[in-house]
Amino acid sequence: MTEDDVVARLEPGMTIGIGGWGSRRKPMSVVRAILRSALHDLTVVSYGGPDVGMLCAAGKVRRLVFAFVSLDSIPLEPYFRRARESGAVECTELDEGMVLLGLQAAAWRVPFLPTRAGLGSDLFRVNPDLRTVRSPYPGPGGGDGEELVAVPALPLDAALCHLNRSDERGNAQYLGPDLYFDDLMLEAAEQRFISVERVVPTERLLDEGSVHTLRIGRLLVDGVVEAPNGAHPTSCDPDYGRDEGFQREYAASARGAGGWDGFRRRWLDVADEAAYQRAVAGR
Amino acid sequence: MSTATRAGVCAVAVAEAFRGDGERLANPIGTIPMIGGRLARASFEPDLVMTDGEACLVADHAAFEWPSGKVSEAWNPYRRMFDVVWGGRRHVMMGATQVDRYGNQNIAALGPDPQRPKVQLLGFRGAPGNTINNTTSYWVPNHSPKVFVERVDVVCGIGYDRAAELGPVAARFHEIRRVVSNLGVFDFETPDHRMRLRSVHPGVSVDDVVEATGFELVVPDDVGESRPPTEDELRLLRDVIDPSGLREAEVPDG
Numbered sequence: 001m002t003e004d005d006v007v008a009r010l011e012p013g014m015t016i017g018i019g020g021w022g023s024r025r026k027p028m029s030v031v032r033a034i035l036r037s038a039l040h041d042l043t044v045v046s047y048g049g050p051d052v053g054m055l056c057a058a059g060k061v062r063r064l065v066f067a068f069v070s071l072d073s074i075p076l077e078p079y080f081r082r083a084r085e086s087g088a089v090e091c092t093e094l095d096e097g098m099v100l101l102g103l104q105a106a107a108w109r110v111p112f113l114p115t116r117a118g119l120g121s122d123l124f125r126v127n128p129d130l131r132t133v134r135s136p137y138p139g140p141g142g143g144d145g146e147e148l149v150a151v152p153a154l155p156l157d158a159a160l161c162h163l164n165r166s167d168e169r170g171n172a173q174y175l176g177p178d179l180y181f182d183d184l185m186l187e188a189a190e191q192r193f194i195s196v197e198r199v200v201p202t203e204r205l206l207d208e209g210s211v212h213t214l215r216i217g218r219l220l221v222d223g224v225v226e227a228p229n230g231a232h233p234t235s236c237d238p239d240y241g242r243d244e245g246f247q248r249e250y251a252a253s254a255r256g257a258g259g260w261d262g263f264r265r266r267w268l269d270v271a272d273e274a275a276y277q278r279a280v281a282g283r
Numbered sequence: 284m285s286t287a288t289r290a291g292v293c294a295v296a297v298a299e300a301f302r303g304d305g306e307r308l309a310n311p312i313g314t315i316p317m318i319g320g321r322l323a324r325a326s327f328e329p330d331l332v333m334t335d336g337e338a339c340l341v342a343d344h345a346a347f348e349w350p351s352g353k354v355s356e357a358w359n360p361y362r363r364m365f366d367v368v369w370g371g372r373r374h375v376m377m378g379a380t381q382v383d384r385y386g387n388q389n390i391a392a393l394g395p396d397p398q399r400p401k402v403q404l405l406g407f408r409g410a411p412g413n414t415i416n417n418t419t420s421y422w423v424p425n426h427s428p429k430v431f432v433e434r435v436d437v438v439c440g441i442g443y444d445r446a447a448e449l450g451p452v453a454a455r456f457h458e459i460r461r462v463v464s465n466l467g468v469f470d471f472e473t474p475d476h477r478m479r480l481r482s483v484h485p486g487v488s489v490d491d492v493v494e495a496t497g498f499e500l501v502v503p504d505d506v507g508e509s510r511p512p513t514e515d516e517l518r519l520l521r522d523v524i525d526p527s528g529l530r531e532a533e534v535p536d537g
Contacts, residue, residue, distance in 0.1 A: 076403075084392075121407070180361060
C-alpha cells in the first residue's frame, strides 16, 4: 500500500501510536501523509521526536501522551514546545517506563500493570486520574502490602512504525541497534501499519541479519508501505543516519520569519512522498 | 599549585560519586558525567558497567569516540535498560533544570501550572522511575539560584521529603547520592536529608556557593576542597577518555 492508503484507513479523533524513539527510525513518510491530509483531533502516543513536533505544528493533535519530546542532537523540540506553551494541545505526561507498561498492558489485554515508577512524583498532580493499587502479596525486601502505581493500558486505534526490511506480508526486520518499542506499539493497536526501507522476498529476509532481527512478524502487521528514506530526517541505522543539516533547518524555522508555514511550503506542501524525496535529494 | 582545570575537577567529582558502586550499571548522562564515569571505571571502580549512550554496554574507556572500533560487552537496548532500572543495579546521573534542598528535580516544565507551562522542557523522561528504583545523582554545569531553587516547579525525580512521605516501604530503594555542580559537590548526609555542601572546587569560596544557591544549604564548619585529578587521572582524561577535550567546552575555566 502507499502512505495515502494508510491515511485513508485513519479517522479524525483516533488514538495513534508512533514507533521509534526521539529522532530515530520514525515513520516520517506516513507522518508527512497525515500532514497533507484532513485528519484532525488525533491523540498521539509517542516517544516523541519531529513526528510530534510536525503534527502539533500542523494542528493535527488534540492530545499527546508522552514522556519526552526531543530531537536528540537538539534536545528540545521547538514546535512541540510552542504547542504546549500556547495550550494548543492537551497532554498526558508519563514516565518513559510507564509508556512501555501502558502499551504492554494494552497488548496483553489487561487493564493496568503495576510499577513503582511514578510514586511520590508530580505525575499524580498532572494526571488526576492516575491510581495506585495495593499489592495482595508480600513484596521483595520487606514490602508487605505495598502501594504501587497502576499504569492504565494505552490501547491504540492504529500504530505506525518504520522498519528496515520486510516481505510483502509484513514479516519485518530491524537492522539497527534497538527495536525501541515498535513491537509493543503494534501489539497494542487495532490497525497496524509499517513502512520499510525495502520490501524483499521472504527467503531473502536473513540476508542482512540473523533470525533475532525478525522481531515483527505478520501477526502484528496489517499493511506494508515501501518507503525508501522514509524515516528522513530521523535516523534509520544502518541504512542512513540522521540528516542533521535538515533537522537544524527544521528547528531553526521555528525561530525564523517564515516559521512553520515557511517550512511547510518549502518541504511538505508537495503532491506525495516521491515529490518530497526528490526535493530532499536536490537539496 | 595544580594544573587541573575546573572541568577536570568536575570529572573527578563525578567519578567519586560512583566510588563503591562495584558491579552496577553506571549511567551518567551528559558530557562531563560520561567522562567522570569512565574515569571512575578506568581507575578505582573497574567493575562498573557503562553504556555507549546507545544500545551497547562497552568495555572501552573512551567516552565518545571509538576510532579503532568499540568493544561491546553486552546488548542493552532501551527495553533492557528499564529492566536494569527496575531491578535496581544502576546508578544514574541525570541533569536538573531545577533542584531543591531535598533533591527534588525538575526537567519537565517551568511555571506555576504544569498543564500550561511558561517554558516547556523535555518532559518527565525516566526521572520518576529512576529515583524510586535506583541510586540517582545530579549534574549541574551552571550553578545558580535559578537552578538551586527553594521549590521546584514540577517534581520529576523525587527527593528525600517526597520519599519520606511515601514511607520506608515504598521508598526503600530511593537514594540521592550526590549533586555535582561547576562550583562544588553536595550530598544529603544530614539527619533530615537536607542538601549539604560537601566540598568546594579549587578557586571557589563557600560564600560563592551560598550566593549562587536559592535555598539555605547545610554548610559544615570545615568544608574542604574538591580534590584535583591525580597525575594518572590527568593522563587518562587527556589520552584515553576525552582526547578532544569536550569537558573543557562544557565547563570553561576561569
